[in-house]
Amino acid sequence: MKIFVSSRNKEEKYFSKEAIVKGLAEDGGLFTPLDINEKKIEIEKFLDSSYQEIAYEILSYFFDDFSGEELKKCIHSAYDNNFSTSDIVPISKIGDSFMLELYHGPTAAFKDIALTILPHLLKAAYQKQDKKVYILTATSGDTGKAALEGFKNVEDTFITVFYPTKGVSLIQEKQMKTTSGNNVEVISVNGNFDDCQKLVKTCYEKISTNKVQLSSANSINIGRLVPQIVYYFKAYIDLLKKEEIKLNEKVNFVVPTGNFGNILAAYFAKILGCPINKLVCASNENNILTDFINTGIYDRNRKFHTTISPSMDILISSNLERLLFILSDYDDKKTATYMRDLAEKGRYVVDKNLLKKIQENFISFYCSEEDCMKTIKQAYEEDGRFIDPHTAVAYYASKQYKDFCKNIILSTASPYKFCNNVLNSLCGYKKENEFDAMRDLERISGEKIPTNLKDIENMPNLHNKTIDIKDGIKTVLERIECLK
Numbered sequence: 001m002k003i004f005v006s007s008r009n010k011e012e013k014y015f016s017k018e019a020i021v022k023g024l025a026e027d028g029g030l031f032t033p034l035d036i037n038e039k040k041i042e043i044e045k046f047l048d049s050s051y052q053e054i055a056y057e058i059l060s061y062f063f064d065d066f067s068g069e070e071l072k073k074c075i076h077s078a079y080d081n082n083f084s085t086s087d088i089v090p091i092s093k094i095g096d097s098f099m100l101e102l103y104h105g106p107t108a109a110f111k112d113i114a115l116t117i118l119p120h121l122l123k124a125a126y127q128k129q130d131k132k133v134y135i136l137t138a139t140s141g142d143t144g145k146a147a148l149e150g151f152k153n154v155e156d157t158f159i160t161v162f163y164p165t166k167g168v169s170l171i172q173e174k175q176m177k178t179t180s181g182n183n184v185e186v187i188s189v190n191g192n193f194d195d196c197q198k199l200v201k202t203c204y205e206k207i208s209t210n211k212v213q214l215s216s217a218n219s220i221n222i223g224r225l226v227p228q229i230v231y232y233f234k235a236y237i238d239l240l241k242k243e244e245i246k247l248n249e250k251v252n253f254v255v256p257t258g259n260f261g262n263i264l265a266a267y268f269a270k271i272l273g274c275p276i277n278k279l280v281c282a283s284n285e286n287n288i289l290t291d292f293i294n295t296g297i298y299d300r301n302r303k304f305h306t307t308i309s310p311s312m313d314i315l316i317s318s319n320l321e322r323l324l325f326i327l328s329d330y331d332d333k334k335t336a337t338y339m340r341d342l343a344e345k346g347r348y349v350v351d352k353n354l355l356k357k358i359q360e361n362f363i364s365f366y367c368s369e370e371d372c373m374k375t376i377k378q379a380y381e382e383d384g385r386f387i388d389p390h391t392a393v394a395y396y397a398s399k400q401y402k403d404f405c406k407n408i409i410l411s412t413a414s415p416y417k418f419c420n421n422v423l424n425s426l427c428g429y430k431k432e433n434e435f436d437a438m439r440d441l442e443r444i445s446g447e448k449i450p451t452n453l454k455d456i457e458n459m460p461n462l463h464n465k466t467i468d469i470k471d472g473i474k475t476v477l478e479r480i481e482c483l484k
């Protein structure tokens, strides 16, 4: 069976169910599957497959201690009714490239694809145990709502979402604050996303309790990462069927990147046999990954920028740790040293050999705020496409990088989640009320507002708690006392 080990200590190992329930390894490492090189998926065999069938192939490869029945149940619960299009992730044209639309789920962001299935996986993995599962989640905007929707009213679970005060869009915040359900809690933290993520990781390391089982809905959880591999195969198959590419012709994926989860899933797809040439990592002004991929130096001692693509305002990209571990031939000691340097000095430098392997697979570009706004406008005026700021960051990177392969841009959110900034990019003005901006955008673009975003305008805020970072652990401990 597939073994999942901590990226900092290969001796800490589990099968997939336990890795999903635990979320993060006890030493702070990230559970990573060993030996994923061996199996190559024959892409032809997916030619007549539905999204659900491709998902089954990928998930059963990684999560082989689930029964086939269990996985099918999870897949159908997640994908049969939650998305507004039956193909889940449609692919369309933008300029001379393609756009993989990942925002047709319940909260209008790509996080839905993994977070509609994670609660089902977790429940199946956790059966027959008597403790409650307590999910701690840090969000830069989209994970929070998608996780709340996924976990609300799921028996024997409780979820707390931490988001940075002023670090998410108004619509993202309103989406979270209006979530009902008797097992959900949303707290804003006076800090940025990195502070929220650090709080969650510190809780795993510091809190030892047998009263509840702590787990995570962030992409540090392998149960979130694996379902994201599926849409890379689906995109490839769809282009093949549309005769835009030939069988085994390589493509590039351009991914707007924050925590490195989405693009790492693309790398997994590549190892499994999806014909991918380059993975283009697109950053906003928080361009730490661009610098890293160009130089091998990861240095978080820099200014943190609050941008119009808030879900990528991140300086510590957790999933990069998994890539370092895999590409260093699963060298746990080396990975642990890099992560210790990052914690202690705020920087690490990878060796030449590792950097070479990273650069064989990845290339990176970053997009300034000005270029992001220009790209939103250009996409609308020149290509007739209405895109969100994160997608615009990727579209800009795609324009910087052309080789012999077609570019597929990942479109990660609906523009209606970032109304005033999109309106400002298109028309040069903002509205005082975010929902007025939403209505203006609908008029201009002619594209219907997703009902789940329209409806929140008149819903009451149910969560209004704000805390300082230093009170985070105390808040979590108090919650644990209430849950036992």
Ligand SMILES: *Cc1c(COP(=O)(O)O)cnc(C)c1O
Pocket (backbone or CB within 6 Å): 109, 110, 111, 141, 142, 143, 219, 256, 257, 258, 259, 260, 261, 262, 263, 311, 312, 390, 412, 413
């Ligand atoms: C989360 C998010 C990203 C970044 O994805 P990572 O997996 O964290 O790299 C990009 N765009 C949007 C809209 C997001 O919500």
